[in-house]
Each structure stands twice: as structure tokens, then as C-alpha cells.
Amino acid sequence: MGTADNVADGRAGLTLGPLLFHWPAETRRDFYFRIADEAAVDTVYLGEVVCSKRAPYFEAHVAEVADRLQAGGKRVVYSTLAEVMSRLDLQVAESVAGAGEVFVEANDASALWFLDGRPHAIGPFVNTYNEDTLAFLAGNNATHVTLPPELPKASVAVLGQAARDLGVTLEVQVYGRVPLALSARCYHARAHGRIKDTCRFVCEEDPDGIDLKTLDGRSFLAVNGIQTLSHPCLNLLHELDGLRGMGIAAFRLSPHSGDMVEVARLFRAVLDGAMTPQEATRRLARTGPDLPFADGFYHGAEGYSWSREPEPAL
Amino acid sequence: MTTPDMHRPELVCPAGTPSALRTAVDAGADAVYCGLQGPTNARNFPGLNFTAQELRQAVAYAHGRGAKVLLAVNSFPPAGRTAEWKEAVDIGVAAGADAIIVADIGVAQYAARTHPGQRLHLSVQAGASSPEAIRFYCRAFDIKRVVLPRILTVKEISDLHSRIPCEIEAFIFGNIGMMAEGRCSLSSYVTGQSTNMDGVCSPAGDVHYSEDADGALVTKLGQFTIDRFARGESAGYPTVCKGRYCTKAKSGYYAFEEPVSLNLTRLLPDLMRAGVTALKIEGRQRSRAYVKAVVAAFRRAVDAYMAGREPGLDNLLALTEGHRETQGAFRSKAWR
Numbered sequence: 157m158g159t160a161d162n163v164a165d166g167r168a169g170l171t172l173g174p175l176l177f178h179w180p181a182e183t184r185r186d187f188y189f190r191i192a193d194e195a196a197v198d199t200v201y202l203g204e205v206v207c208s209k210r211a212p213y214f215e216a217h218v219a220e221v222a223d224r225l226q227a228g229g230k231r232v233v234y235s236t237l238a239e240v241m242s243r244l245d246l247q248v249a250e251s252v253a254g255a256g257e258v259f260v261e262a263n264d265a266s267a268l269w270f271l272d273g274r275p276h277a278i279g280p281f282v283n284t285y286n287e288d289t290l291a292f293l294a295g296n297n298a299t300h301v302t303l304p305p306e307l308p309k310a311s312v313a314v315l316g317q318a319a320r321d322l323g324v325t326l327e328v329q330v331y332g333r334v335p336l337a338l339s340a341r342c343y344h345a346r347a348h349g350r351i352k353d354t355c356r357f358v359c360e361e362d363p364d365g366i367d368l369k370t371l372d373g374r375s376f377l378a379v380n381g382i383q384t385l386s387h388p389c390l391n392l393l394h395e396l397d398g399l400r401g402m403g404i405a406a407f408r409l410s411p412h413s414g415d416m417v418e419v420a421r422l423f424r425a426v427l428d429g430a431m432t433p434q435e436a437t438r439r440l441a442r443t444g445p446d447l448p449f450a451d452g453f454y455h456g457a458e459g460y461s462w463s464r465e466p467e468p469a470l
Numbered sequence: 471m472t473t474p475d476m477h478r479p480e481l482v483c484p485a486g487t488p489s490a491l492r493t494a495v496d497a498g499a500d501a502v503y504c505g506l507q508g509p510t511n512a513r514n515f516p517g518l519n520f521t522a523q524e525l526r527q528a529v530a531y532a533h534g535r536g537a538k539v540l541l542a543v544n545s546f547p548p549a550g551r552t553a554e555w556k557e558a559v560d561i562g563v564a565a566g567a568d569a570i571i572v573a574d575i576g577v578a579q580y581a582a583r584t585h586p587g588q589r590l591h592l593s594v595q596a597g598a599s600s601p602e603a604i605r606f607y608c609r610a611f612d613i614k615r616v617v618l619p620r621i622l623t624v625k626e627i628s629d630l631h632s633r634i635p636c637e638i639e640a641f642i643f644g645n646i647g648m649m650a651e652g653r654c655s656l657s658s659y660v661t662g663q664s665t666n667m668d669g670v671c672s673p674a675g676d677v678h679y680s681e682d683a684d685g686a687l688v689t690k691l692g693q694f695t696i697d698r699f700a701r702g703e704s705a706g707y708p709t710v711c712k713g714r715y716c717t718k719a720k721s722g723y724y725a726f727e728e729p730v731s732l733n734l735t736r737l738l739p740d741l742m743r744a745g746v747t748a749l750k751i752e753g754r755q756r757s758r759a760y761v762k763a764v765v766a767a768f769r770r771a772v773d774a775y776m777a778g779r780e781p782g783l784d785n786l787l788a789l790t791e792g793h794r795e796t797q798g799a800f801r802s803k804a805w806r
Contacts, residue, residue, distance in 0.1 A: 238653075239597075239599065239650055239653075240599065240600045240602075240603065241599045241600060241619075241621060241622070241626075242626075245600070246600055246602065249600075249602075250602075264597070264600075264603060265596075265598055265602070265603035265604075265606040265607060266600045266602035266603040266606065268603075268606050269602035269603065269605055269606040270602065281653065283546050283573075283574065283575070283652060283653070283666065285546040285547060285548050285549065285574065285576075285666065285667065286546070286547050286548060286549040286550075286551075286552050286574070286576050287549050287550075287552065287576070288547075288552055288574075288575075288576025288577070288579060288580060289574060289575040289576035290549075290576075291576070292575050292576060292579050292610075293575070296610075304655075305655070306655045306658055306664060306666065306667070307548065307549070308548070310548075310549075310550060311548040311549035311550055311551075312549075313549075313550075314549035314550040315549045318549070334655075334659075335655075336654065336655045336656050336659050337649040337650070337653065337654040337655065337656050337711075338649065338650040338653050338654075339621075339648055339649050339650060339726070340599075340619075340621030340650070340799055340806050341621075341648065341726075341727070341799075341806045342806060343725060343726060346725065346726075347717045347719045347720050347723075347725065348719050348720075349720075351803075351804055351806055352803075352806040353803060353804070353806070366717050366718065366719070367717065367718070368715045368716070368717055368725055369715060369716045369717070370694050370695040370696075370713075370715060370716075371695050371697070371698050371714060371715065371716065371722060372695050373716070374694065374695070376694055376715065377656075377715075379717070379725065384649070384656065384726075386659060452659075452662070453655075453658065453659075456662065457662050458658070458659065458660060458661060458662045458692060459655060459658055459659035459660075459662075460659055460660070
């Protein structure tokens, strides 16, 4: 994984996390083609992370998308399912983690079993909460670890130091709705009076998840198949400097239906010192989807909260 | 009727306090599980859990009556704070706990390396829901028993049994969480208090009850309305995964799950045949009276099934949350 090179030359890596939502296969392919050609990201994570039933839909396009991304100078990493339970889940997990030829981001312990000690990355769905867990994973040949989004700044700092000592690189999510929970049950199907086995892929209707509001109409959460996410969109533009100081090597943008090329450009500009976080945040609000920002977890506060004043209306 | 393939399972019962532990042992528990005070276990509630000294006394009481004590050190220490979790493991070993229940990889490795003879169980909080995930933990930390997530059917548990090298413990009764255990940040999203790192879910200090203009009871967690109960409707505790919400497709519905309790009484023989070593009752936050009634009822049930008799268990329904029960995922995939 080339993020170690980024650390060596002092350049922070920008990555595009796996697409969490179920987009039509052609939409997904064209999205990645554009990322390949235009986006200022170093690494792109491919693969179905949320629902094994969705996995076959994109399979026909994976090879051409990976080729195009590599031609565009991007590294490709293959992410595994976050929750592995059924036989189909296992088949999907094994097809990625057991392949042996590609670089894999493991998102649960079954992927670690299939990887069998080959060099790999650890995804944010593995609970890497502390330096002891990080040391074990490094000893098991993890070379790059994306931290769970719930971790506060103080813990990220300790892990940053530990990672340097272990020769592992770290990544944190800095943009996108925050994954909060996984379930065996599909809440997308449930919202439509169906169950997981009869879902008819109703999740395809919602490119950023289905909004869940409280009974008094307040936006609260987002549902994406078996996954629950935050309503607001994580924005750590203001924290990039601090995170780099802690030794974080790579910053993850989680894909949404907005203009991800512009999102990547803004984060790249702030990392390169070419734009202030304030200016980038103003522009980020216009990339869509129309969601408020949050940074609570990083500051050890409620995850939905935003530590800064709302930007004045434009 | 008793069949040769039905094994006598261990009845594992909750003990939030020393007196609940004695109650559970006296009511027929084969084992009790408990935690130390503080964030090192997943039920870090006010007024619950044990000091080191209470744990030593509890082990002596249980061992004197042929029961085991399992210590849950099953939350996830945030970086920089691992010493408290290591100390909890050391306290458990020194007290003579029969097993330490772990979830965090770092804690598991510390326990396995520092106390190589100590029996380790893998907590449901580790979220190991496939044979390969369980085998990974068994190989790495010599895990002797896995507590299964409440998301598998009996058939899946039976299949799993032949494919893993350790014992199985399965939940049979109590509060049923909807989200994959150990992988839920909903509490910290709303309150800043984390289930994984603080052992807290929906802390009481963030719970608010109020009456609206129609006389309905509104329950809130932090700033968010979790549910609204018409006059006369029995109100539940505001846990995010048990609230009523609205989407564009549906209004005012239980988006995740109805507030029901798990009750697998009728599936007990199937679970015993599926190779389950231990049957677990949830409820360390429950009263002594509850623990006594539930443990005694399941003691009678297990003994009846082993003797080939049908137990009468209808009285358990009155103890379930909101007086409604479910067999959850255990009976059928349609739950998903």
C-alpha cells in the first residue's frame, strides 16, 4: 500500500472509501470512470461492504473500473463485507479476501481468517480502538488501518504514535455520512413492508440512504439496507492539520451522490495549504447532497453535533 | 422426551449486583456472569457491578454451591486507557473467575498472554457471527466458548456447531438488541456516551419524559424524540433502536424493531440438540425478584426437558418487556 510512501515524502494521501449505497451498476461504473479520470484521490476502495445480495450487480464492471482507476494513477484496494453471517455473505467475503492476488481491506474477522496472514489493510468496521489491538493486527500483517469513526481525538493521537512505532499507516474518515450500526435485519426492506429475502432491492431508490426522522419531524438518522448512518455529513476539513500532526497518513472520503470530484478537490486543496478550511467548508456545502455537517465524535461529543458556528447563508 | 443427542446445558444467569448473584445461584444457576464497576464491561450502569472484593466473595459463594462465575471484560478500551481493562482481567483471574469474557482483540491478547491457563470466552460484543470469524479468534487467543449474536437461526447455530472448535453459548431470554453487538455507535451519536468504549447504552442522565398537548407521553434521548405513547399505552425506555420514526415510505413505525423481549422457551429442546453448551439469560440491570423468577423458571424448564417432560412456562410472559415476546431470528430468517 503506497500510503507508506506518502508518509515518507510527507504528502498526505486522500482516499475514496467503498461506496456504501446501492447505485445502479451503470451509474456506479460511470461514477468510478469519472473518479479515475478526474478525482484528486490516491487510493480507491472497491467492493460491496453492506449487503452480500447487492454484490453480483457490480461484478461485471469491477475489472474495467479497476483498470481505468489504475490507468488514472489510483491504487485499488478491495474491501470486504462488514457483517458476515449467511452462506452468501461468506462466499462474497471469501471471493475477495481469499483471492490472494489483490490488496484487501478486511472489515470483519472472517476476512482475517481468509487472508491467513497475507499483507492487508484493516477497515473501519473492525474495532481498532487501542494500541494493543493495533499491535496485534500489525503482527498479523496488517500494513494500513482505517480507524473506527467513533474514536475521539485523544485516542487517535495515541494510535498515531503507536502506528509509527509499528510501521503501520493510519487512515481516518473525513467526509460523508458516518456509519453507526449494522444489523442482521434490512431496515430498508422493513420501511417498505418487506424483509431481506424479498427486498427487491428497494435500497436502489436512495443513493444516499433513506432519511429517518423523529416523530416530531427532526432529521435523525439514515438507513442503508442493514446499515444505519448519521443524518449529517462528517466534515473534518478543520482537523486535517491536527490529524497530520498526529501522524495520520490518509484521509477517507465516503462516496455520496454529490460532486465527489469537487469534494476531493476541496480536501486536496486544504491538505496542500492552497485553501482555508473555512473557504473549503463553504464550497463543500454546495457539492450536495444537502446535509448539515458534523464532527462530534472527533471532539468526544455527541456524534451528530458540529463544533463550529453555522456558516452564514450565502 | 430425552434423546441421546440432547446434552444438559449450562444455565448462565445475570448478576448485576452481589445480592443478585446470590439470588441467581440459589435459584439454580449453573453459572453467573457479572462485571466490575466502571467502563470495562458492557453494562456500566449506575448502581450495578462489583468491586474486586465483592467479586472475590461472589466467587467463594458460587463455588461453595457448585456454580461458576464468568467475568465480563467485554467493552473496548479507547487508546491510552487500556490499563483499566488489563487490571480488570487481573482482578478476575486473582478472584478465581471461571472464565473471562472478552471482546476487544487487545484485551483478549493481554489475557491470553499474561494468564495462559485462564479460560477465555468470546463475548457477543466481538460480533463473531460466522465459523471463520470464530475460528480466527479461537486460533489467536485459544477461546474456549463463543457467545453467539442474537441474529442466527437454530438451524444456523446447528451448522455452526460442527464447524468451530469451541463451545457455544446462546441467548434464550431477555432484552433483545437489534444492532450487531459491539458495532453500534448509536448511543454515542446521541449522547456522547459510547456503548463500546464506556459500556453505556442510552444513559439515564440523557433520558427525558414529558407530556405533550394531547396528554401523550413523549420520551427523548438527548435532543431526539424516541417515541410517543398515547394515554394508557405502556411506555418503554427510550433506546434508539426501539423507537418509532418516520421515513418517506412509512410514518410512526418501529423502524428497527418493536420493543419485545426474547423468549426461546419453546425452542430450548432444539437448541439443546443443536449443540449449544450454555443457555444465557440477559438482564444484569434487572431486579433480584426478576432474576429469581426467571432463573427458577428456566431451571425447571431445562430439568423438565432433560427428564423428557413438557415444562409449563407461561408465567415467564409476564416478565418480558412490555409483556410481549418474540423468538427473534432464532426460528426463522423471515425476521430479517
